[in-house]
Amino acid sequence: MSRRRPTFLDRFMHQWRRVRRHELTRTLRHMHYQQKRAAYVRTYVEKSLSSLDRAEGKIQDDQQGPLADQDYLDE
Numbered sequence: 010m011s012r013r014r015p016t017f018l019d020r021f022m023h024q025w026r027r028v029r030r031h032e033l034t035r036t037l038r039h040m041h042y043q044q045k046r047a048a049y050v051r052t053y054v055e056k057s058l059s060s061l062d063r064a065e066g067k068i069q070d071d072q073q074g075p076l077a078d079q080d081y082l083d084e
Contacts, residue, residue, distance in 0.1 A: 015023070
C-alpha cells in the first residue's frame with residue numbers, strides 16, 4: 010500500500026508546527042531561567058541589605074532573617 014504524497018499545505022503545516030513547538034519550548038526555557046535568576050537576585054539583595062544593617066549596627070548577627078529587611082520593604 011503506497012502512501013499518498015503530502016500536499017503543499019501538509020508540508021507547510023508540518024513545518025509550521027515544528028517551528029511553533031520550538032518557539033514554545035524556547036519560551037518555557039527562558040521563563041525557567043528568568044525565575045532562577047530572580048531568585049538569585051532576591052537572595053543577593055537580601056544578604057546585601059543584612060550586611061549593610063550589621064555594618065551600621067541596626068541588627069545583631071543572631072537576629073538575621075527575612076523580617077530583618079522589612080523596614081526596606083515598607084518604605
